[in-house]
Amino acid sequence: MGPxxxxxxxxxxxxxxxxxxxxxIDEDAPAAAVWIVRRGVLRVQRYGADGRRQIMGLFLPGxxxxxxxxxRAGSCVETATAVELCRLDRRAFAEVLAREPGLRRxxxxxxxxxxxxxxxxxxxxxxxxxxxxxxxxLALATRFLPVQPLPDxxxxxxxxxxxxxxxxxxxxxxxxxxxxxxxxQDAEVIEILDPEHFRIRSLDALIRKGCAEQAFWTLPxxxxxxxxxxxxxVVQPV
Amino acid sequence: MGPxxxxxxxxxxxxxxxxxxxxxIDEDAPAAAVWIVRRGVLRVQRYGADGRRQIMGLFLPGxxxxxxxxxRAGSCVETATAVELCRLDRRAFAEVLAREPGLRRxxxxxxxxxxxxxxxxxxxxxxxxxxxxxxxxLALATRFLPVQPLPDxxxxxxxxxxxxxxxxxxxxxxxxxxxxxxxxQDAEVIEILDPEHFRIRSLDALIRKGCAEQAFWTLPxxxxxxxxxxxxxVVQPV
DNA sequence: CGCGTACTTGACGCTAGTCAAGAATCGTGG
DNA sequence: CCACGATTCTTGACTAGCGTCAAGTACGCG
Numbered sequence: 001m002g003p004x005x006x007x008x009x010x011x012x013x014x015x016x017x018x019x020x021x022x023x024x025i026d027e028d029a030p031a032a033a034v035w036i037v038r039r040g041v042l043r044v045q046r047y048g049a050d051g052r053r054q055i056m057g058l059f060l061p062g063x064x065x066x067x068x069x070x071x072r073a074g075s076c077v078e079t080a081t082a083v084e085l086c087r088l089d090r091r092a093f094a095e096v097l098a099r100e101p102g103l104r105r106x107x108x109x110x111x112x113x114x115x116x117x118x119x120x121x122x123x124x125x126x127x128x129x130x131x132x133x134x135x136x137x138l139a140l141a142t143r144f145l146p147v148q149p150l151p152d153x154x155x156x157x158x159x160x161x162x163x164x165x166x167x168x169x170x171x172x173x174x175x176x177x178x179x180x181x182x183x184x185q186d187a188e189v190i191e192i193l194d195p196e197h198f199r200i201r202s203l204d205a206l207i208r209k210g211c212a213e214q215a216f217w218t219l220p221x222x223x224x225x226x227x228x229x230x231x232x233x234v235v236q237p238v
Numbered sequence: 239m240g241p242x243x244x245x246x247x248x249x250x251x252x253x254x255x256x257x258x259x260x261x262x263i264d265e266d267a268p269a270a271a272v273w274i275v276r277r278g279v280l281r282v283q284r285y286g287a288d289g290r291r292q293i294m295g296l297f298l299p300g301x302x303x304x305x306x307x308x309x310r311a312g313s314c315v316e317t318a319t320a321v322e323l324c325r326l327d328r329r330a331f332a333e334v335l336a337r338e339p340g341l342r343r344x345x346x347x348x349x350x351x352x353x354x355x356x357x358x359x360x361x362x363x364x365x366x367x368x369x370x371x372x373x374x375x376l377a378l379a380t381r382f383l384p385v386q387p388l389p390d391x392x393x394x395x396x397x398x399x400x401x402x403x404x405x406x407x408x409x410x411x412x413x414x415x416x417x418x419x420x421x422x423q424d425a426e427v428i429e430i431l432d433p434e435h436f437r438i439r440s441l442d443a444l445i446r447k448g449c450a451e452q453a454f455w456t457l458p459x460x461x462x463x464x465x466x467x468x469x470x471x472v473v474q475p476v
Numbered sequence: 477c478g479c480g481t482a483c484t485t486g487a488c489g490c491t492a493g494t495c496a497a498g499a500a501t502c503g504t505g506g
Numbered sequence: 507c508c509a510c511g512a513t514t515c516t517t518g519a520c521t522a523g524c525g526t527c528a529a530g531t532a533c534g535c536g
Contacts, residue, residue: 126364130492163515173493178516195500195515368524401483411525416484433483433532 013086018079020162025065025077034093035065040083043165046075055080055169057118060144062222063110081160113220120215121169128211130172134180136210137170138190139203144221155200156193163195251324256317258400263303263315272331273303278321281403284313293318293407295356298382300460301348319398351458358453359407366449368410372418374448375408376428377441382459393438394431401433 013036018024024042025031035042042059056075059065065077097103124133138157146158159166163174170177181198184190189206191199200206207216251274256262262280263269273280280297294313297303303315335341362371376395384396397404401412408415419436422428427444429437438444445454 122364126360174515175494175517176492179492182516412483413485413526414524417524420484 013088016085016087018083018085020079020081020083022079023076024079025067027074027076031065031067032090034088034090035059036086036088037061037063037065038084038086040079040081040085041161042077042083043080043169044075044077045168053168054171055165057114057121058169060222063114064107066107066111080162080165109220110222113222116220120219125171130170130176131180131183132210133170133172134177134210135184135206136212136215137166138181138184138198138200139206139210139212139216140219140221142200142203143216143219150199155203157198157200158196159198160196251326254323254325256321256323258317258319258321260317261314262317263305265312265314269303269305270328272326272328273297274324274326275299275301275303276322276324278317278319278323279399280315280321281318281407282313282315283406291406292409293403295352295359296407298460301352302345304345304349318400318403347458348460351460354458358457363409368408368414369418369421370448371408371410372415372448373422373444374450374453375404376419376422376436376438377444377448377450377454378457378459380438380441381454381457388437393441395436395438397434397436 015038020040024035037059039061041061042065043055044057044059045053045055047053058080059077067075097107124136128136138159141159142155142157145160148156148158150156161169163177167174167177181190181192184206185192187205189202189209191201193199207213253276258278262273275297277299279299280303281293282295282297283291283293285291296318297315305313335345362374366374376397379397380393380395383398386394386396388394399407401415405412405415419428419430422444423430425443427438427440427447429439431437445451
């Protein structure tokens with residue numbers, strides 16, 4: 001994250017690392033703690049009436065977990081990747097919040113950002129087909145997941161979310177995600193370095209296919225303070 | 239409509255009857271007139287980027303045409319059935335509106351109702367499959383289209399909208415609508431008296447299949463003041 | 477009585493989900 | 507250091523749903 005508005009929480013914070021698929025905030029518990037994401041991704045999920053899991057949104061690095069009032073009951077927050085978090089007592093957080101107008105402002109900003117993304121998801125779910133949603137997701141991912149410019153000018157994108165999570169986020173299946181990415185590779189739009197890493201050969205094509213012109217430029221995402229950090233071990237040797 | 243809040247407009251009103259598929263309010267003209275629906279149905283439509291028509295909502299008997307600010311540009315209002323309307327000069331309407339708080343209240347009520355229905359449509363379009371949407375539509379239609387109780391206790395429903403309009407409203411095709419209604423007849427949920435008239439044998443089954451429990455009871459529709467009037471010529475002889 | 481319109485029905489193809497069987501990768505223990 | 511198992515991703519086969527096209531059928535109107 002670098003020194004952002006949350007740096008002031010330093011003395012109060014307790015740092016934690018957790019593996020993925022770890023339950024953070026339960027369905028209906030009022031959540032005794034507040035978590036700040038430093039690294040990795042959290043997912044907000046619930047199970048639909050048909051037993052199918054829906055991922056309703058993500059918490060990205062720099063963001064603070066919060067139950068929005070728009071989240072219907074029955075949703076919980078889990079880690080979607082290995083994460084590095086910062087735990088704050090709910091009460092302590094509320095106190096700092098009351099003292100620091102800058103923090104309150106930043107938090108409001110975040111809420112707005114999450115609502116914006118949620119609105120886009122709802123639209124995309126209704127208006128786009130699965131393959132288009134996947135294209136849009138990859139395009140937008142360059143704005144909120146770690147990227148690294150490659151020597152040839154193209155972009156390396158690190159999608160560390162597991163397949164089933166991406167599928168449930170986009171309302172499709174892991175198989176379809178796999179098929180579509182490989183089809184995109186055949187069309188020379190992307191290149192699959194390994195299951196989690198793609199070289200984006202034509203961001204434009206992704207944006208076009210995903211009808212994401214608008215969204216790409218206007219959707220609010222947290223700053224990628226430590227952009228590229230996920231590449232330390234993986235893409236460097238390329 | 240019977241004597242509702244709009245009766246006071248009597249002296250200003252000019253009554254008109256129009257055939258169906260008649261353009262009432264053009265895409266971007268500021269609309270010099272306001273129309274009150276007395277009988278029949280108007281449709282708000284626009285053409286999507288792919289050339290496919292979408293019907294975004296209906297104006298039902300008792301309602302006043304208005305461009306909601308949420309209607310994106312490019313939408314127009316046409317008659318979906320033969321209609322009986324009441325035309326009012328925009329200016330005259332505005333003046334009466336300013337004088338009559340009751341009218342303003344009624345209008346606000348209507349806007350709320352239309353927004354509610356639109357929200358439901360958006361949800362249904364995203365969450366339900368075509369056949370489920372058709373079931374929900376038939377169930378809800380008993381709340382806003384002419385119905386008549388039959389001697390045996392079941393309900394006769396008059397759906398005077400043409401097939402393509404229903405299809406474009408529900409985001410499906412006329413063929414699918416036809417197939418689904420006939421399938422419902424085989425399942426003894428409804429009985430098709432003629433293409434526009436159905437006997438509802440199990441409203442419950444329709445509501446269940448359309449996941450419309452909630453919507454059926456809470457969605458706001460205008461009062462069916464003249465319920466049954468469309469049956470004068472058709473169902474009476476049964 | 478014939479024509480036009482609206483609805484129905486059948487045939488066909490595409491999309492995408494599900495199931496199941498491979499392939500690749502990683503971590504663990506011998 | 508290698509082998510084994512567990513996990514994750516990929517791939518193929520199959521199927522349901524639904525849209526489209528086209529050919530029928532019914533009905534009303536001149």
